[in-house]
Amino acid sequence: MTVTGGSLGREGAERQELTVVKIAHLAGVSPPTVSRVINGKTGVALSTRQRVEAVLREHGYRRRESSPSIAILELVFHALESLWALEIIRGVEQVAREQGLAVVLTEMQGRLTPGKAWTEQVLARRPTGVIAVFSELTVQQQSQLATRSIPLVVLDPTGEPLHETPSVGATNWSGGMAATRHLLDLGHRRVAMLGGPVQWPCCRARLDGYRAAMDAAGVPVDPDLVRVSTLYVEGGLHDGGELLRLPDPPTAIFCANDLQAFGVYEAARRAGVRIPADLSVVGFDDLPFTRWAGPPMTTVRQPLVQMGATAARLILSLANGEPSDQHRVELATTLVVRESTAPPSQV
Amino acid sequence: MTVTGGSLGREGAERQELTVVKIAHLAGVSPPTVSRVINGKTGVALSTRQRVEAVLREHGYRRRESSPSIAILELVFHALESLWALEIIRGVEQVAREQGLAVVLTEMQGRLTPGKAWTEQVLARRPTGVIAVFSELTVQQQSQLATRSIPLVVLDPTGEPLHETPSVGATNWSGGMAATRHLLDLGHRRVAMLGGPVQWPCCRARLDGYRAAMDAAGVPVDPDLVRVSTLYVEGGLHDGGELLRLPDPPTAIFCANDLQAFGVYEAARRAGVRIPADLSVVGFDDLPFTRWAGPPMTTVRQPLVQMGATAARLILSLANGEPSDQHRVELATTLVVRESTAPPSQV
Incomplete structure (x- = not known):
């Protein structure tokens, strides 16, 4: 039985198998079904998937380290409509390039919460981490990432993130x-x-x-x-x-x-x-x-470029298991005075 | 011997192996070395790599179809400095999302030709295709993609692309x-x-x-x-x-x-x-x-969004082996008259 594809070493695969078997037992499904859910594959009925997810959550399951052949940083935007987005992309991309990570970009066309298809694709890609910009992941989506040990960082969250989700913004x-x-x-x-x-x-x-x-x-x-x-x-x-x-x-x-x-x-x-x-x-x-x-x-x-870079660095330190003492980073804003402001005219 | 990782089926792996053995013989190296070169892995001396590349080119080697676990579309920009880039990204991303492809974005920080590190990363990711925007791939880079059956489309090429490289632009x-x-x-x-x-x-x-x-x-x-x-x-x-x-x-x-x-x-x-x-x-x-x-x-x-979308569709049809009758697509430009133009003042 292959659990996570060819990139797991033999020893990793064996340890993994035991856990998967145990989860399968607890969820009352077969081990291959558990593997399918963990690896974000399709072909599992919704109710079965939910039962497996519940067991994963309940038992604090964390997928063991493995090294996927492609190191990916997921970057998801509610919309790509302004230079605002481009500045953030540049910051993320700079850090990712230095670290040899590929940046995968997703636009949600104005929706604030990614759909089920996105979640499945992301789980299948097994990224190093996910940066969600101006977006709101559901509690379930956040927990799906957590059970796969995929760190999540939110940039300018649109809602109140789960307390433990790190976020980056400006003052x-x-x-x-x-x-x-x-x-x-x-x-x-x-x-x-x-x-x-x-x-x-x-x-x-x-x-x-x-x-x-x-x-x-x-x-x-x-x-x-x-x-x-x-x-x-x-x-x-x-x-x-x-x-x-x-x-x-x-x-x-x-x-x-x-x-x-x-x-x-x-x-x-x-x-x-x-x-x-x-x-x-x-x-x-x-x-x-x-x-x-x-x-x-x-x-x-x-400082949008720096905000993107900060989010990417936060992902990398979380992925390396470094303890994070800051769950909210706010970079400084500065007033730039140009020519659209002047004293009011005397009436 | 693993040739291309776990995603090749048994039959594919066997057929592949024969070819790799033959190439190894011709290049005077071991089969695993050939595999490393084909799969963009490091740890092969430059001169050896070049010898293997030469044999691949000479014999018109094409890697057989396999289905990598992650379908990726590579999008490479010389710079991400203007809304111009964002519009193209949006077009590419729209088509990629419809087709379940992940868009991997690379910025070359103003350089027109990607470096060696980029080439190695791309070969290792085995993408469905590469879109190079306002960039110039070397003949060697183009041939490295060709021998891996990775289609390349250039958007607004900065130089004269190889005759057979499809390109997208505007009139x-x-x-x-x-x-x-x-x-x-x-x-x-x-x-x-x-x-x-x-x-x-x-x-x-x-x-x-x-x-x-x-x-x-x-x-x-x-x-x-x-x-x-x-x-x-x-x-x-x-x-x-x-x-x-x-x-x-x-x-x-x-x-x-x-x-x-x-x-x-x-x-x-x-x-x-x-x-x-x-x-x-x-x-x-x-x-x-x-x-x-x-x-x-x-x-x-x-029509920048459409230009991006056209390039992405072109990649998909090339990846599907559909014959392309158009090697250069030019989308129409239109004059938009606003308020910065008027008759010259009478002097």
Whole structure:
């Protein structure tokens, strides 16, 4: 009986076999069925698979070390729609290349949770680790990886990850605070915030940073000036347009990301509002194109390449069994002041 | 003796063994050494490896079909620096996902030819195929893939690929022609071209399209107005600035890509030249950000997502042994007119 294919040594295969036999006994299935489940093969009925998975979980099964012929790092994105993604890919790829790992890239086309097909493919590929960007793996998916000793690192998680899942992000709260304080220091008082979906921790933190800066300056937050929008240009265009049409419009808008800020640029252009003479705009991310916008955009820089590299290094140290003392790494954000912000015009 | 690892069936292994023994005899080495070379393993002296490679090439060796446990599509980029790359990745990834292939991404950090380490890793991964974007594989690398029956498709080749290497691109010449004709139709006569490195066929074709449109309109090309620059913002900033400082500057600049055009935007801003009132600018690619530039950019659209998808489909049909009647696929470019072009101001 082959348990995990040809890459296991003889001794490893024998030790493995005992465990598989025991699991099979506990789950009331045949050993080959257990092997199929462990190795992510198809052809096992859902109920059987679930029974085996339950036993694996219950007994804390961990597949023993083996060396697959291809060392793979899985990188999964909810969407590949912006330079934001490309910067992260570059960071992951740099570290992977140094370590001789192949980066396998998956896009979920906007879905936040990967489907069953993805899970099966990943288990079959037996990667060194999985980096999930802006995605949410189900508890079952997380446990399927854990029972195969495949480490998981989440980058900018969209939900609350299981307590033990390590994650990498940036100091979103501090970034939101710095952006808002910059606008307040310029003399703005009608400061609006275009937030992203607040159920996502990174967006919530940026909004909280905005509120904290306003509170610290003793400037009341006008509820009319706080909007939640999608993190795309279209969201900024729509909600930015609404803000500009208010009877008492804001003199400054802080956006949860650069794409939204580009949308606000377009809304301002359509409304005949000049940036920065009539309206100051701050973005978040510092995508490479922001400096070539008209006018060059003031924004909060996230070190995206370093975030990707950090996630990859975290995977490697987890895969090497090194104890991790940090389960949440936050890299520093920095405010980059360009030409989309200025003191409010005197009315 | 294990020839290719555990994934070959018994019958396949036996047939393979005979061939390997014969090659070993011809090359004067042991069969395991031949296996190591075929499977991209290390630990074979360079001179031995070269001798074995020569026999493989000479006898038209093709590794027999086997089914590696992981179906991989290799995607290699010279650099991951722009949304240009991300669009191509998305196209490749879409097709790969539909077909259950894992996309392994490699960046060469600006080098055009992958190194030896890359070749060895790829041979060891035994991919379904390789897509090389804006890269140049050596004749030896191409032949190493061919002897392993690994199809290669080149996207926007930077050099003249071996005659039989299929390639995918866009109608660069027609795009250059359309952009230039648009400027001529608006009434411009001092039309400059910021070209990319002309040894790259895609850049040469865009420049030739520019010249063809000028010739067709009976407008002589002023050699001072034709520049060759890097395909980055910095190139457009530098050479665009020089063009604007000429005693008789151009009233319109057609750039070989959008990044250059962003550089020209910045050069114009620094020189106090208004777009489009004083200067018309046309880019090439239609990256997602061009529509949010100040002003929104007129550009030639390349269907980058479709180009990636086409390359991936071509790999799949080659891997399936389907005869390919097309060795060069060119997808259509289209001119997208926005607000960076206008008739020249009357002086």
